[in-house]
Amino acid sequence: MDHLAVLVVIVPLMSAPVCVLLDRSRPAWLTSLVAAWFSFGAAVMLLLRVSAEGPLRYSLGGWEAPWGIEFRIDVLGGYVLLIVTAVAALVMVFARHSVEQEIPHDRIARFYAALLLVFAGLAGITVTGDAFNLFVFLEISSLASYAAISMGRDRRALSASFQYLVMGTIGATFILIGIGMLYMMTGTLNMIDLAARLPEVSDSRTVRAGFAFLTVGIGLKLALFPLHLWLPNAYAYAPSTVTAFLAATATKVAVYALLRFVLEIFGVEFSLHAMPLDRILVFLGLLGILSGSLVAVFQRDLKRMLAYSSVAQIGYMVLGIGLASVTGVTAAILHVFNHALMKGALFLALGAVAYRVGAVTLREFAGMGQRLPWTTAAIVLGGLSLIGVPPTAGFVSKWYLVLGTLEQGLWLVAMLVLFGSLLALIYVWKLVEAAYFKPPPANAAAVAEAPLSMLVPVWTLVAANIYFGLYTDVSVGLASRVAHDLVGGGG
Amino acid sequence: MTGELQLLLILLVPMLGALAVLAASPLPNVREGVSFVIGILLFLLVASLAADLSWDAPPTLVLAEPIQGLQLVLTPEPLGVLFALIASLLWPITTIYAMGYMRDHHEVNQTRFFTAFAVSIGSAMGIAMAGNMLTLFVFYEILSVATYPLVTHRGSVEAKRAGRLYLGLLMATSIGFMLPAMIWTWHLTGTLTFTPGGIFGPEVSSGVLSLLLLLFVLGTGKAALMPFHRWLPAAMVAPTPVSALLHAVAVVKAGVFTVLKVAVYLFGIDTLASIAAADVLMVLAGFTILMASVIALRKDNLKARLAYSTISQLSYIVLGAMLGVAAGAVGAGMHIAMHAFGKITLFFCAGAILVTAHKSRVSELNGIGRRMPWTMAAFAVGAVSMIGAPPVAGFISKWYLLMGSLDASHWFAVGVIVVSTALNTAYFMPIVYAAFFKPEDAPAISGQDDHDHPDHGEASWPMRGALMLTATLAILVFFFPGVPLALVQQMAGL
């Protein structure tokens, strides 16, 4: 049982070289699928265990922390790990047909290897208890995602990937500088150890600078406004599977890293009270919500539209953290979960459309309601969740976020959050109108509905959007538990 | 059958019915048969629930718990039962009417129509039985989304525009105003359960209460209070059965029902009397009543005139709710019921005229009463009900509203009711007069309409049957108002 903590990462990680050795598309897909589902199962068991028995610590190499590296899974990590693995498991089901169509045949095995490396890297970030090890996992997932994004068919995938590489590497280097400064002041890299030793030295300029560099570095990875410029193009031009997977997981893991460093390692007292991060996050979150939503309204490429919407959604999460209250942080963590459900569903559905029709601009989307009824219906439901219409998961997120702002009397913020929802209504509805009110393009060939291997994951996520809009024992329960642990009852 | 099971069935029957309709899509007769049978079944269920109910210990059905500590829960209370009774009674009748209308009018996508119809009724049931504000809100939003395909049924550019306005206004108000009001209330009181007498303690300042009341009432876009009324006339592009559903059965009724629920069960009638915003809203309602009536007077399109009439009639209910006296609430509750019978009759008539005679303007109706006597007789009944004269349903509710206004010594309200009655008469009676007493115009100028039907007779039987049935009901409740009155008085605590 204990070993699951390491296997959840090692299995997908080591499946990547296996894929390369197999070098055939079908076996590589199968390997990825099995690895992803194994990790998902492991993540479920781990989360059950840590939520019942408390954090699980696993010393790698048998060296106890802080001398060795340890994995440390607590409810927060387990929760995000569950999101990552669940999305991976579904995306792998979806991937088979989509990848065969979008990726040159002789590179499919390596493509799956890259996908697995992205996945393993993200999973590793959520379980590791060592700050530097987090950096290593971050780089594994980042490098693999640069490659995966660049496999998009449009040449802009290349420039988008390069842009992401530069900004991502700057971010990672900032994180490295930040970790270095913390290490300089404490002599340790272990997160728990850091959290214990930092308060003694927290009143130093070095720690403050380290804090700033870590936050900015994570902000870059998180695509926190105004550091989000890499995201829209990367998501818009990456292959469908990659977009769906990254959109549903990568920024979530960055939010996790932000929570872990800001609230746990530095502590609420330091981060949000001694440093003015709370107000900064609220402010940037709001700007992200408004600018992301506004720009999304004017997009014609649907993947770009949803990518800008992601910028806005990240704003919601960051805003929640910035509220620095139990409710706010609950909302942020909850939205990490719910946003993964909605964006996963939406991007996968768009991938299914792309699989049948080719491109996914508003023009191609005309008449889609008749051409691909099930896929389009999934997009509509996912869109409703994005807007926050009850009874979808998005509604629950909005509820807690608005509750968090109202608790602190931030009326204007609450209204702007809801205004963001209305902007979402506008861009989602542009899509709905195109799908149901415009006739299909005259030259449109008759197409069959997307294959079952695509519809099943899409609708699983759609169903999850509704389920977690009604029954929130798990999603809200865990989120609020984590928030209590992080912020403390008083906040 | 336990009360919980009844509640569950009331929600499930229309929802599963929607699936059955979808499944029966290739067989129109079966499909519509299913719709009708489900409608009857639903009415019987609601009626049996109402008959078995004990107000002291109503059954409670918990559906889910989306917010920690805040459940989706169904609990019947008198006003909700009344709303459910009316909606479930009028639904099968509308279904009969729709069968005739949709076929005679050669509408497409009928399966989608009947499916969305069933989902809408299911949502209306959810609204009616909601045990707390969250539940109401959830079904309120589902209703908005489910009626969207009905409003945009034609798929034309105009329909799309109307749909945009419809959904945009309803969503903007509900997300922008009602949702924050709800969350704030939850933050202040820790509950959203509908409780007789209200949930706000004395610690909540009256300024906050004022703001909340404004947010709640303005957030209820479905109540079509000015300036958030534009969606209603725009939605007239939809087929007539949809208009009937929107105006009489589900949508606007859900709106004013929400206002009344908020007034009675969240704020409490007594608290309401002390809130400044109630007076503001009353003035707004009064303004809406008069303004909409004036606009109705100037509309030549029959359905548009009916739409503005609805806007005006809805504000009676808001007015009654805001009076802050029990009689006002009774009047408001009664008006939900009474207006439904009259207005549905009017819409059925308008649709019948459109389908049969291909006429949609008031100015074209001269002498039509001779060709369509039953239809226009029913129209006359509906019109009298709108005016509020005996012996038709509308009289009763207007009576209570007037009593309430006098009770509260609200002379403004009294004045509004009196003036608006005059206005109602002014825009309805000429139609009735023209239909029966003016000579028929020469056949319309050629080319105006492709299918001119100079020799049309009465509407087809499903339509005629439906509209006569509702007209009869409108008269019957005047003489036997016992059930609705008892329910409403129970609500008002009288």
Next chain:
Amino acid sequence: MVLLAFLVLIALAAIRMRDLFIVVMLFSVYSLMTAALFMDLDAVDVAFTEAAVGAGVTGVLMLSTLRLTGRWERRPSHGPLLPLIVVGITGAALIYGTLDAPLLGDPAAPVQQHVAPRYIEQGPVEVGMPNMVTAVLASYRGFDTFGETFVIFTAGIAVLLLLGIQEGPETRPGRTAIGDQLVLRVVVKMVIPLILLYALYVQFHGDFGAGGGFQAGVILATAFVLYDLVFGEGDARLVVPPSWLHRLGALGVLLYGAVGLYALFAGKPFLDYSALAHDPVHGQHLGVLLVELGVGITVFSIVLAIFYALSGRRKAS
């Protein structure tokens, strides 16, 4: 002092230069001097690696790219104001951050106090090797190194995804990048066996002195790169075909992982080398040897694969 001043000068020159060939060369020199600086700061392993990687591999890869993309940089169209502001703020924050930092070489600094002493005092005993860097690298923090090997592997996958694996039509035996130069050929012919030997030495001597799998892999790859440059594309590829390299790289990381999994199946934590033999220290030794071998294989094959992929690409028309 002098070294640092040189570094500053090189950095400034690199900013000014428009000739990318010179910029890359400057960068290589920069790396080499950094390596010297690292020696001075007692970081011999790091110095070794920086010299091999920064001055060697990175430079060669950059030059291979320049061959395809052109040597001259266009003058930037936008002004330097905004970047200067950003850099200024960031630099100020960094300087601010160093103000409370422990002084250089302070033995009482937290860095020297908390975790490090155990590595220094116990490392040679617990892991059984004099080179503490190797002990920490391969054992205490062996999982980081596992991850690091995967980083290299990922880079290989990424480059091969982007550029594909070329053999056959793209390779032109006999044509050399440098041109046919007899002296060079003779010298290189003599040097290559030495390099190979040295690589093996570095690979297996990492326990005792500076070096290890990573450095060895790089050096080994360098031998092939050199051969390729001097004797022409194609010949080197006959020795190690490109299509085998990424598989070899995969095997390398799998070897590393297999050591970890072996411990797991023996009921110990992942990568606990003491499971490899009865005597824990002996197990440590064996484990470090094996994982270093895995690292060496992966680094060698991936570095070479990346070089092949870049250098084998024909210039775009």
Next chain:
Amino acid sequence: MSGLPGLYNYWIAVFLMMAGFYVVISQGNLVKKLVGLSLFQTSVFIFYISMGKVADGHAPILAEGVTVYSNPLPHVLILTAIVVGVATTAVGLALVVRINEAYGSVEEDEIQARDNAADKATGRSGGSGESPRT
């Protein structure tokens, strides 16, 4: 070096980092950006290694008669970071090669201009309100 005033190394490292960072964000040539990135990272390595130095210490390899060793941990970390750096550079270079093949240029603004021109030609304009830049 050990006799120098305490923070001097750090400051030079900071200056070098910023020189690299400046190249990354100010230069339009993609290869030069990557050189800048490497410069930036290499300078961070100096920062780290400086941390581990102990006055009068020796390289952390067990030797007779030596009692003071420099801290091996930063060395290990930087070994990893060097690998990360070269890996990133390699991927970046591969991307540059592909970009050069697809666009015929490795200058940022030319690539941008070609994308915009293509947008206009196909009418596929995303209408993005901002121009992405690195």
